[in-house]
Amino acid sequence: MIRIPDSALVLLIGASGSGKSTFAARHFDAETVISSDQLRGALAGDEGDQHATDAAFARLHQWLDARLAAGALSVVDATNVEWMRRTELVRRARQQGRSAIGITFDLPLDLCLARNAARSRSVRAAVIRRQHDELRRGLDRLDLEGFTAVYVLRNEAEVEGAVVQIEKGPVARAL
Ligand SMILES: Nc1ncnc2c1ncn2[C@@H]1O[C@H](COP(=O)(O)OP(=O)(O)OP(=O)(O)O)[C@@H](O)[C@H]1O
Numbered sequence: 001m002i003r004i005p006d007s008a009l010v011l012l013i014g015a016s017g018s019g020k021s022t023f024a025a026r027h028f029d030a031e032t033v034i035s036s037d038q039l040r041g042a043l044a045g046d047e048g049d050q051h052a053t054d055a056a057f058a059r060l061h062q063w064l065d066a067r068l069a070a071g072a073l074s075v076v077d078a079t080n081v082e083w084m085r086r087t088e089l090v091r092r093a094r095q096q097g098r099s100a101i102g103i104t105f106d107l108p109l110d111l112c113l114a115r116n117a118a119r120s121r122s123v124r125a126a127v128i129r130r131q132h133d134e135l136r137r138g139l140d141r142l143d144l145e146g147f148t149a150v151y152v153l154r155n156e157a158e159v160e161g162a163v164v165q166i167e168k169g170p171v172a173r174a175l
Pocket residue numbers: 014015016017018019020021022023037078079115116118119123156159160
């Protein structure tokens with residue numbers, strides 16, 4: 001059971017194609033999810049336009065800070081495989097006195113590659129390999145990054161069977 005305080009920051013962590021957005025759509029209300037791809041799309045007209053990455057993350061941080069300050073559940077849907085990106089997000093939650101929960105999609109590389117190949121907007125295989133490597137190298141240090149809790153899903157069955165429980169805290173301020 002994945003327990004999440006309703007004022008927490010949730011980081012989805014996993015290579016492209018590992019199923020983060022699918023998981024988010026299944027377990028969280030759409031308005032709680034902040035997606036770097038959607039922000040890139042809104043800023044550049046193309047979700048895959050990597051040139052828009054810096055601008056997308058600047059917006060993501062602003063939006064996240066406002067939600068965290070209001071005590072609103074915030075799910076960041078980005079690969080988050082780089083420890084520096086994770087640390088920056090966790091720091092923002094801590095600054096507002098919020099919990100930071102990591103949900104990691106440690107799925108086999110071949111599965112991410114196969115799912116990605118079947119998508120209309122596919123990411124280059126080399127990029128996914130690099131993300132997968134970086135995720136695996138970072139797994140051991142996740143516990144040292146300031147998260148309140150980190151859950152690691154290691155195969156399709158664990159993802160399929162995951163139960164997310166959002167737990168009520170003090171009443172959140174309206175945004
Ligand atoms: N549990 C699942 N079972 C079967 N197919 C899945 C599952 N989760 C995701 N998929 C499929 O895999 C593909 C990638 O999933 P998704 O878009 O959720 O990945 P992602 O981690 O958000 O990738 P990105 O980082 O590129 O946004 C999609 O086509 C999706 O339908």
